[in-house]
Amino acid sequence: MRQVFGCAELTNYCRKAKNMSDVLNDLYIVPDYDQASVRVTFTAPAGCTKARWQVLDGRKVVAEGSLATQADKEAGFQAAMPNFKPWNVDSPHLYQVRLVLTVAGEECVVTENFGMRKIHVVGDQIYVNNEKFYVRGYIRGREAHDHPNMENLPPEEWYEKNILAAKKYGFNFIRFHSRIPEKECFQAADRLGIFIHAEIRRYYGKYQKERTIMDAGEFIREEDWREAILATRNHPSLMVYCLGNEITHPGSDPRVLNLANVTKELDPTRLFLDTCAHGEFDRTYVDIDVQHMSYFYPFGRNYDMYENTYNWFCFGSCTNLPLVVQDKEDNPTYKLTRSIPSNRRPVLAHEVCHYAALRNLDALDAKFKKAGVAKPWWIDEVRKLVKLKGLDKDYTKMMKASEHFQFLSWK
Structure with missing residues (x-):
């Protein structure tokens, strides 16, 4: 989290800006994992003539120095990080950059946390800190995936509670559907160690509405995209920048x-x-891919649902390459299906493990009553459905059986 202290001149500048993050809004901290160093750049604000800097590990000074600056010009420095502690999901160690800017004769302190970590792709593998990383993600962000902050916790504590519970189940990645999470989420993820996939296309309020608007020609403005990247790129927990959910034919746009x-x-x-x-x-410009893979059960005729390429056939080629072609003119039923190499890029399964279990309706009633908030409308509708189908006596057994089925599916 970027913090600014002191300096009336820069503080006045902040008040004119939209928020405090607009101070040094292009501050960029780039860890070099392989070379054990960190590079920091920023555009000096008006009236800034010089700066002192430190890289801190808690209260310990790792490196420090000073530099002359010129207003509205890029300034920067590089610091060695000998024997650094890496940031990863198991040990999310944070360092801090501390800048002391002299603006109009006054000193102003700007701080920003960062982590020493590296993310890259080789073939069909994602690597974190030069080690293979297997994504185990879950979804948040839309009304279908989240519940309100029923305990009225401070935002960062609310995200922390969710992240800690997820990590106990082995998750290491959160996909935020059609939104960029709040800064408090990034702060909690940075501290606790979990990666974030952010989707920058704006949310319009109705589940499918944003897709319709996209198809009608309205698009993410480049300035909004730039602003989102500048606001989030120093968080070590950020792994994926994504335009949005289920955008049609992106490769030809x-x-x-x-x-x-x-x-x-x-x-x-x-x-x-x-x-x-x-x-x-x-498509050749993406680093990873995401495809639907789990609307069936991986047994019987769908045993190969995680290996086959049917999901790509639905959306075709951006270079007009046929994916299913007729191979023999004398046999109209004979078709050749194009093979898609698995080593093109890493592929994540989208909407996987939808194997739902019946809910404990009494326990849900008690939870919402204890929190003092209105319960979702669907709880009473499920009760009506259970009664309508004559399942009142068997519902408890059915619920336990469905929970066991869901558990087997997770395995």
Whole structure:
């Protein structure tokens, strides 16, 4: 979290700006894991003539120095990080950059946390700190995936509670559906060690409405995309920049390629993804891919649902390459299905493990009553459905059986 202290001149500047994050809004901290160093750059604000800097590990000074600055010009420094402690999901060690800017003769302190970590892709594998990383993610962000902050916890504590519970189940990644999480979420994720996938396309209030608006021609503005990257890129927990959910035909839209290039210009250290599912198989500008893989059960005729390529056939090719072709003119039933190489890029399963269990309706009633908040409308509707189907006597057994089925599915 960036913090600014002192300096009336810069504080006045902050008041004119939208928020405090607009101070040094292009502050960029780039850890170099392989070279054991960190590079810091920023644009000096008006009236800034010089700066002192420190890299801190708690109260310990790792490195320090000073530099002359010129207003509205880029300034920067590089610091060695000998024997650094890496940031990862198991040991999320945080360092801090501390800048003391002299602005109009007054000193102003700006601080920002960062972590020494590296994210990259080789073939079909994601690597974190040069080790293979297997994504085990869950979804948040939309009304279908979250419940309100029923205990009225402070925002960071509310996110912390969720992240700690998720980590106990082995999750290491959160996909935020159609939104960028609040800064308190990033702060909690930075401290506790979990990666975040942020989707920057704005949420319009109705589940499918944003897709319709996208298809009608309205698109993410480049300035909004730039602003989102500048606001989040120093968080070690951020892994994926994604445009949004289920965008149709991104590979044939030049605006998508432009935003991919903007992303690599502003932050080449993260992974870029255009759409969470629905992308064409032969896009070349994405670092990873996401495809639907789990609307069946991986047994019987669907035993190979995690290995087959049917999900790509739905969305085709952005270079007009046929994925299923007729191979023999004399046999109209004979078709050749194109094989998609598995080593093109890492692929994540989208909407996986939808194997739902029946809910304990009495326990849900008690939970919402204890919290003193209105319960969701569907709880009473499920009660009506159970009664309508004559399942009152068997519901408890059915619920336990469904929970066991769900458990087997998770395995």
